[in-house]
Structure formats: C-alpha cells, structure tokens
Amino acid sequence: MLHAAIASGALTALALTGCAAGGGGGSTGGSTGGTGDETITVGVSWDKMIGFREGEKAYLEQAAKELGVELVFQDADSDAQRQSSQIETMISQGAKGILVIPYDLEAIKADIDAANAAGVPVVSFDQAPADVSWVAYHVGGDPYADGKAAGEAFVKIADGKPFQLVELQGALNNDNGIQRSKGLNDAVASASNIEIISQVPTDWTPEKALAGVENALQSHPDLNGIYVPTEGQLSAVFSALQAVDRLKTVDEPGHVAIVSIDGDPSGCQALKDRLINLSLATDVPTMTKNALTQLLNAIKGQPVAKPELLPGIPVTPDTIAEKAPLVWGCQS
Template identity: 30%
Template sequence: MKTNKKRVIGLITAASLCAMSGFAVAKDITLGLSVDQLFESRVAVIDAIKAEAERNGYNIIEVVADGDAQAQNSQIQSLVTQKVDAILVCAVDQNTIERALIGAKRSGIPIIAYDRALPDSRAVDAYVGPDSITDGYLAGQYTAEQFKDSDEKVVILELLGALNDQNGIDRSKGFNDALKELKNVEVIAMPTDWDSARALAATQNAFQANPNIKAVFAATDTHIPSVETVLRDLNKIQPKGSAEHVVVTGVNGSNDGYQATLSGNADGIVAMDTNGTGIKTVKVATALINGESVEMNNVIPGNFYTTDDIEANKSAIWGAK
C-alpha cells in the first residue's frame, strides 16, 4: 500500500504552524469552571458551557463553592496551580475572591466572569451574561403599558434580588427606568436575597400595609409562586382586564414562571438565554486563550413572553416543562 507522503507532511505542517502561531491545540486546552452554587438557571448555563467545550474538544475542571466565598477563593487558587488555560467564574462574592483572581491574572490566565458581572474587579478580562438592565426594562415596560392611561397613583411591589448581586441591581434599575413613563407611581421595594420564604413574607407584609398594590415585579420568577399564594389568599387572582387584577411579571425563565404565565396568574416573564450565554462564554475564552481582543461586556438580553404567546415559545424557555 502506497502512503500519501504529501498528505502526511501537510498535516504535520498545519499542526506545526498552529503551535508556532501561539494557537493552542484543542486537546491541550483545559478550562477551569468556578461555580458559586448549583440551582436551576445556573445549571442551565453550566450545561451549555460544557456542551460547547465538548464541541471544541476542550477539557473542563469544575469546582463548586456551594455559596462559600472562602471556599471559592481556595478553589480558584487550585485552578491556577493546575495551570488551566482560562478560568470561567461565577462569583459568590467579588471582594473575597479578588485576590485569587489577581493571582490568576499574574500567572497569565485569562479570566471570564459569566452569569454575574464583576464590574469592580481588576483581574477580569471579559464578562458574558444576561443583559439584566434590559431584562428588567422589558418587564417594567409591560407593566407601565398596563397603567399608561391611569390618573390614579399606581402602587407597585418590587421583590428585589440580592443587594450585592449585579444581576439583581441591574434588573431593578431597568424595571424602574421603564416606570418613569407613568404619571404617578410608587414603588415599594422589598429585599429577598433570592430567598422564596423571604419573598412570601415580603409580599404578605406589603399587601397588608398597602391593599391597593396594582402590580408585582419579581427579580426572579421563582418567587412568583409566593406571590400567587398571597394573591390567592386575598382573592386577588383575577383575569386580566378586571378591576381586581394584579399585574405580575418576573425575570428568569424557570418552570415556576412559565407555569404561572401559562395559567394567567402572571402576566409575563422575561426568559434568559442560558444556552446563548454558555456558548458565548466558551467562544470568548477561546479568543482570549489565542491572544485575540474581545469586548469587555458581552450581554445577551432575554425575551418577554406573555400569557398569549408563552406556550408557542416553550422551546425558547430554558426551565419550561
């Protein structure tokens, strides 16, 4: 059998050129994936990251901090010791892990913050995640539209996320920016720290003090079942268009939000593009590993779905079952 020497030489030359140009061979690339904690939407992004990494032939070392910032700090230091080619991090707390991130930076390891921005970090090379300001704005825009012709004061309950989480901060900003279109609005902001039990208590307390609340915005739609419980107890789950109807919106794309919107108990939710976030995170990491320039902020807006169109778009909602 005759060997095609030209073909063999061509393959060797291509590999050599790749190495000489500084581009890493796929099988030699290892991504360090530092996860704050595991919950539905985070897992959806992580699964997308892993799938895209596998398509590229990359290895992944995954570490999960379970909400412990000190543990995450040590885990990042371990990834540096293992000489990963890039670190993808969703931080428990930026201040606690900043020293470890700076250590990675000094070692020449690119750092990509995913799903949660770290705007004050001196080490992060790029951010990939939801466009939380736009996501909040879409929910606020819908809410404002429902009351645009009202001359009465519109009282709105806002269930805030965590006050130290950039996603929660930005969703609130976007939501409140949209409400500036209303003539007379009062927003009652209640912190939840992303906790459903706190969301339930906050909703109960808010309606007890302000029975005429006309709308509720949940920074995460996983809190909508808590809102439903309170509205049901107050006999305020009424069809859209009725005088007693309370407008309910949220951001995320969980099955809780999907089912509440499908039933009409919620007016609509903004579903995050978790798959797009995961794919983009790996693409940005690849570019940085290869020495290419990237945008610092790579944000991916979600889509707002109402009771009228959410079932038709079920496949686009990451948590829908």
C-alpha cells in the same frame, strides 16, 4: 459596576494534555477545544448552586461538548473564601482557563490576579465582578434593560389608572440586583399613576419574597402589580396571593399583574398557565456558549470580544407557544 464599565465536593484532578490549535465560529470568531486526544480543561467556579445555575450548567456542558472542552465544576456555596480556595486549586492542578460567577464582586480580584499571574485567563459570566476590566471577557444578561422593560410593561398594563406596585428586589450588593431595580424605577418614574408601595430587598431568596408580598397584601389588599426580579421567587409570590384569593389568570378580574425575569422552568410554566403577564427570559444558551468560546480564544492568544450584555427575550402568555424554543426554561 458592569454598566459603568461598558455603558462542595472534592475537586476532580485536572487531566489535560495541552492546548490544541483550532478555529471556527462563535460570537467574534471561535475556538474548538482540541483535536485528536488533546483536550483543554476549564474550571467553572459558581458563586452558589441554585435552580438558575443548574440551567446554566446544562448549557455549559452542551457548549463544552460542541467545542471539545472538559469542564470541572466547583460551588462556592455563598462563601468568598471557599471560592478563592477552589480557584487556587484549579490553577495548581492545571486548568487552562477559568469561568467564574463571582460571589464577592470585589474580593474576586485577588483570585483573578492570581490566575493571570499563572497564565490562566479568567472569564466572568452572568454576574460581573466590580470591574469587568479585571477579566478577559464578560457576558451576562442586561439587568438595567430588563428592569426598564419590566417598568414599561407595568406602565402599559396600568394604562393611566391608579396602580399600586410591589417591587421585590434582588441582592443590592451586586450589579444584577441594583440595575434590575434601577431600570424598573427609571421606567415608572414618569408615570404618576403608578405608586411603588413597597420595596422588598430579598437577596434573591423566596423566603424574603414571600414575607414581603404577604406584608404588602396585608397593608394594601387591593394592590395591582408585583415585580419579581428572579423567577425562583414565583412560587412564593403565588403562595402569598393564593392565601388571600388573589391568584388569578391574566384573563380574570382581580388579577395581580406580574412581570418577572429569568425564563426558567417555573416562568415558562407560569406563562403557559397565564399567571404572569411578562417574562424577560435570559438568553442562557448564547451567554454560556459565548463565555466558553471567548475563554478558549483567550487561552489560545486569539482575539477576544468586548464585554457584552444580552437583553432578556420578552415572552407573554399569548406568545409563549411561538417563543418557547427561545426560552431556556421551556426546554427541560
């Protein structure tokens, strides 16, 4: 796990003419992809293509343009074998480096080893492999810190009064899901007034989130709060609340307090509509830029930064107007 370590379409042929020398900015010194007609081509291997990944893709493309890098994208569609095959093809067709969000956190080691054996460095981002020492560099959000911040927000919202909380959980076979849950539970553990009445493993899917909230509302119609670990589930949560007339703004009596993570377009709009109390917005622009910059450093044999975690940017309905420029989902 990351905290333990540091605290499909056809593949387009890769046309590249070699590595160019370069220098410049970045999180710990940086690289440009090339000079003149020279271009470095980098393969990007997604675990699956969801709304959040689309946001990451847009910022990767922006960073690639700034750094003079060509990107080739592949989507594993939640299939570890497909991801392995796609990475193998990227290597055989000449990619100089690979950015990866692993689907299977253990199985990806074989693919990283194969890339390294071919002299192709691998950088992971957003979701870490089981051991970050396998990759040249990793950057992602800080799932534990975000979960803890969410828990602390619920403690403040409850203000010592009895508080029934539903915890939606992400996938419990990866660090993001596990640590976002652990951070929340650690933060509320000392608040005896807060009772987690339901923990719902969702595998990040809105369908399971919807069913979990519906069931919780049936058994606890007066519940006080819902923890949403990914904002791709907000529409499902709102639908369940609206069905029982519990979808209220933060200013209305009977509002169900909601804290969510991501800072995606739906989270941005929910803040503007005053339907959620807090969003912890992932710093996608910094994450993607750092991932690509450090991969270029590795490709060129330059110093590479240590793995890093980026805590979410806290945004409330009262601060969204001021902080919107910092929230990636508000830029679309």
